[in-house]
Amino acid sequence: xxxxxxxxxxxxxxxxKLFFWELHMSNGRLRGFTYLFVLLMLIWxxxxxxxxSQELAVGFFISILLALFLTKEYxxxxxxxxxxxxxxxxxxxxxxLLWEIxxxxxxxxxxxxxxxxxxxxxxxxxxxxxxxxxAKMLLANSITLTPxxxxxxxxxxxxxxHWINVKTDDIDQATRIIGEKFExxxxxxFK
Amino acid sequence: xxxxGEIVTGxxxxxxxxxxxxxxxxPDVYNRLQAGTKCTTLGAFLxxxxxxxxxxxxxxxxxxxxxxxxxxxxISSHALGRASCKSNVPLWDKSVVDKTKDFEECRKVEEA
Numbered sequence: 407x408x409x410x411x412x413x414x415x416x417x418x419x420x421x422x423k424l425f426f427w428e429l430h431m432s433n434g435r436l437r438g439f440t441y442l443f444v445l446l447m448l449i450w451x452x453x454x455x456x457x458x459s460q461e462l463a464v465g466f467f468i469s470i471l472l473a474l475f476l477t478k479e480y481x482x483x484x485x486x487x488x489x490x491x492x493x494x495x496x497x498x499x500x501x502x503l504l505w506e507i508x509x510x511x512x513x514x515x516x517x518x519x520x521x522x523x524x525x526x527x528x529x530x531x532x533x534x535x536x537x538x539x540x541a542k543m544l545l546a547n548s549i550t551l552t553p554x555x556x557x558x559x560x561x562x563x564x565x566x567x568h569w570i571n572v573k574t575d576d577i578d579q580a581t582r583i584i585g586e587k588f589e590x591x592x593x594x595x596f597k
Numbered sequence: 598x599x600x601x602g603e604i605v606t607g608x609x610x611x612x613x614x615x616x617x618x619x620x621x622x623x624p625d626v627y628n629r630l631q632a633g634t635k636c637t638t639l640g641a642f643l644x645x646x647x648x649x650x651x652x653x654x655x656x657x658x659x660x661x662x663x664x665x666x667x668x669x670x671x672i673s674s675h676a677l678g679r680a681s682c683k684s685n686v687p688l689w690d691k692s693v694v695d696k697t698k699d700f701e702e703c704r705k706v707e708e709a
Contacts, residue, residue: 547672
């Protein structure tokens with residue numbers, strides 16, 4: 407009996423070691439795990455709003471468990487490592503985006519309530535210089551949230567955009583009007 | 598603080614109303630999606646945040662909800678737009694440009 411328990415413990419120990427070894431060796435896995443753990447813990451704190459030791463313990467274990475499960479998915483997303491400069495730039499980018507969203511809302515609201523409906527819809531193509539998939543996703547989502555533009559499709563470095571008030575059908579000028587204001591921040595964040 | 602929360606919630610409700618008005622008034626699927634996403638984002642954001650300001654104990658929870666809406670809303674509207682684009686839903690007849698054909702050529706070049 408004792409031997410069985412010992413064997414079982416040894417095997418469990420070995421699997422655990424192997425697991426953490428893999429976590430260490432595979433590039434960026436541990437980093438992703440840490441980010442996920444911190445993020446989940448922050449969400450837990452925001453949801454419970456208490457520093458009670460029992461609540462914290464439950465949150466701690468659930469965060470560790472979820473982070474272990476989601477580490478591989480996080481690594482597949484391909485986020486770059488978080489440096490302070492990147493985080494600062496990202497917060498600044500969030501404010502730029504918020505300002506654009508507010509402008510978007512007033513612009514579209516004006517077009518909707520105006521009796522003549524001054525819309526000039528059309529579908530245009532723009533280019534992007536961003537390389538990674540996650541950066542392109544952020545750009546497409548930001549474009550979806552700006553004044554009267556929204557992303558229909560992406561192939562390679564081309565984005566198909568529906569524009570509620572078309573100002574130009576030239577690909578370079580459209581890129582300058584629609585994409586530039588976000589791309590210059592995303593380029594710094596994801597370089 | 599309570600009054601501030603009520604005002605913020607009220608502005609959010611106005612934006613939600615404008616969004617639904619846009620869905621009624623605008624001519625085709627794509628333009629309706631524009632109104633549906635834009636006004637709803639800020640509308641839902643301000644409404645939930647206003648409730649958070651009214652009840653300070655809920656503030657962080659409502660902020661989480663608002664951030665979740667911000668992150669997921671463009672994705673759902675993009676999915677709807679892409680689906681209608683793929684199934685050849687026609688543009689409004691007064692649309693100015695349509696570069697969908699150029700884009701399809703890009704796709705062929707990319708695949709080749």
